[in-house]
Amino acid sequence: QVQLVESGGGLVQAGGSLRLSCAASGRTYSNRGMGWFRQGPGKEREFVAAIIWSGGRTYYADSVKGRFTISRDNAKNTVYLQMNSLKPEDTAVYYCAARSLAGVETKSSGYAYWGQGTQVTVSP
Numbered sequence: 316q317v318q319l320v321e322s323g324g325g326l327v328q329a330g331g332s333l334r335l336s337c338a339a340s341g342r343t344y345s346n347r348g349m350g351w352f353r354q355g356p357g358k359e360r361e362f363v364a365a366i367i368w369s370g371g372r373t374y375y376a377d378s379v380k381g382r383f384t385i386s387r388d389n390a391k392n393t394v395y396l397q398m399n400s401l402k403p404e405d406t407a408v409y410y411c412a413a414r415s416l417a418g419v420e421t422k423s424s425g426y427a428y429w430g431q432g433t434q435v436t437v438s439p
Contacts, residue, residue: 317341317428319411324433331437334395337411337430343368348414349394351385352423353407353435362421363409364396366405374419379405401437408432 323335335351350365364385365374373385384397394411412426420426 317343317347317413319401319413319428319430321409321411321430321433324409324435326436326438328438329401329403331401332397332399333401333435335398335409335411335433335435337396339392339394339413343392343426348416348418348419348425349385349387350414350426351394351396352410352412352426353405354432355407357427358407360410362423365396365419365421367417367419368394372419374421376378376421395435398435403437403439406435406437408434420425435436 318340322340327333340376347368351363352361353363362376363379366385367386382400387394410432411430413428415427
């Protein structure tokens, strides 16, 4: 089992920045893929970014490429999502997720463990 706890969400003006954190505990294997997803009001959950826990390989949705950066601190078992140049359309609940396998995955069905989510609201 893996437990994930997100933090760092909040209210920010358009153009601003936030950094989300995801603290993992439990069976945190070094090769486990990690990802961030989001679900906006009235929308389906969508992929945002993913990272290999130990290898540093990353992948981003086109909508956030160049603005968001996913990273990890293995010593702290924590994954981060740095969000810059935020837009009102980035408003959503952001979820951290962990795979049971290695590798980057963009589909939510590829993740076995989920955090409770953290709200990000971007005002115009």
